[in-house]
Amino acid sequence: MQNEYARLPLRIRYPRLSDCLERIEQALDAAENAGIPVVCVQHAGPPGGPVFDPAGKGFELCPRIEHRLTPRWRRVVKHRGSIYAGTDLAAWLHGQGVDTVTLVGFMANNCVLASAAWGETIGLTTEVLADAVGAINLRNCAGKADARTVHATLMALLHSNWAAVATTDEWCRALGLDEPLPHSNLVASATAPAEMGMSR
Template sequence: MAAPRRALIVVDVQNDYFDAEGPLAIQYPPRDESLANIVRVLEAAQPAGVPTAVVAHQYPEGFPVFAEGSEGQKVHADVEARAHDGWKRATKSLASVFPETDLEAWLRQTGADTITLVGYMTNNCILGTAADAERLGVDVEVLSDATGAVNLTNAQGSVPAQQVHETLMTLLNSNFAAVADTKTWLQALESGEAIEGSSLPASASASATGA
């Protein structure tokens, strides 16, 4: 497996996800733990020369979450504390980071063939970006302990955040991404190795045989 040329995309690590009373408070993994891992990834990326994009969700003024100019829409202070001039910045209002931004062109400019996704939410922007990247012909890595989900309830049922997150990590690893924890990714970054995911046939076969 050839050494990956990575770019890091930090997705929506914003204050509204950390408001314990808000509707989008990250529930699993614990948000303080996932944030600490995001910081670890950022601190490793810069000296390793990994191009980094920091993306923020934004809606118009007065919107209940991520309203332009609001405190909740701001990128978390722990991320901003690691900011440097080399960061690429972007805002969006859709799940995928690509349609409304110039991040696809940025990736081409950096020469990256692999994107590492950290941030929020597993069940929206991480999932949407990983699936959308397929059409770009780039590989995707998702860090399971540097992302996070919320509890979900709608007409189809109620699912706790842990089940949402763990199910989507399995789904992503079956086709759209190579999923690993932060420790494994840091080791791969140091060694220059790729992280190996599964595939849909392999995942389905393993399930059928009980492996």
Template sequence: MSAQPRRALVVIDVQNEYVSGDLPIEYPDVHTSLANIGRAIDAARTAGVPVVVVQNFAPAESPLFARGSAGAELHDVVASRERDHYVEKSLPSAFAGTDLGAWLAARGIDTLTIVGYMTHNCDASTAFDATHAGLAVEFLEDATGAVPYENSAGAASAAEIHRVFSVVMQSRFAAVASTDAWRAALAEGAPLPRDNIYLSNQRARKARVAA
């Protein structure tokens, strides 16, 4: 990875299903994240950073993201803006079964900036795959979002899920930052601050002892 990142902004699954459909993003507020996604795209275009738009489709009989449904369509925040590459997928990671890896490699991209939905599913899967492929990852915590879950393993709010996944990503898989912080780093041509597992754990242990 170069000192000056060669970034691509990857806009993951910003589709109506998450806004007006049956899987509404609850945290951060979806209108806040949508606004920040638009700001990130605009900043990327100004800086000459390529924008990759990813769209998820499920079979026509699926209750979510069914091909041909209104919920599967890109939200206007993304659909109304220019993009450099388009990726269609059917699995969580934007790399799985797509040409994303080859497209990035052909352009010498070494850093992915992830925005879109959901934090704990497609965003995290893409971040993990990117890390395993040797890419640096940036995750914009206020331009992404989560939904709540309840199942046989327990229950978690959208805020809990978003917070925990953000902490885990910052410990190893991504530099987590706000859209404003990323825009400033973009303007400077600088990488975002990163952390590691050891220091993340040491801080937690020391805080527990101090309490």
């Protein structure tokens, strides 16, 4: 939710950034109305670096999120992929009695993936809102994938083990009913019919 994701080279390509931000705001509204703690995480790169320079505009929150800030939100600055690496967030969450973390924001192919996998190791259940997280195009010596493929693959991967993946609407409904999101597993994901899949 930082400005860096609205400009090159890390501009979110799928889903559309504006659509993601709408879903993020929807989730924030639902969380605050339900009295759920909100944590706002920003990534900081090296000072003077090409992206996430702590003194640069790219590090700042996008205006739509910035104007929503409240003292009730927990603020965290991280320097690695996972929101838990090198921060006190895990200890704070446990101290608050939190056992489930819902991830929204950017990027699906970095922070969301790393945080969901890390959450398993510290006893936290993770939820990912598919239409409120975004991905970028990837191309390197190991291969390439457009953002839509990256996003779809990661949502299937996460839902197979590390997270319960749902749309924001589905999450809001579950929240209103005080029900957990359905979760798959590796065996179910490996044996599901070929036509199964989320149309998101």
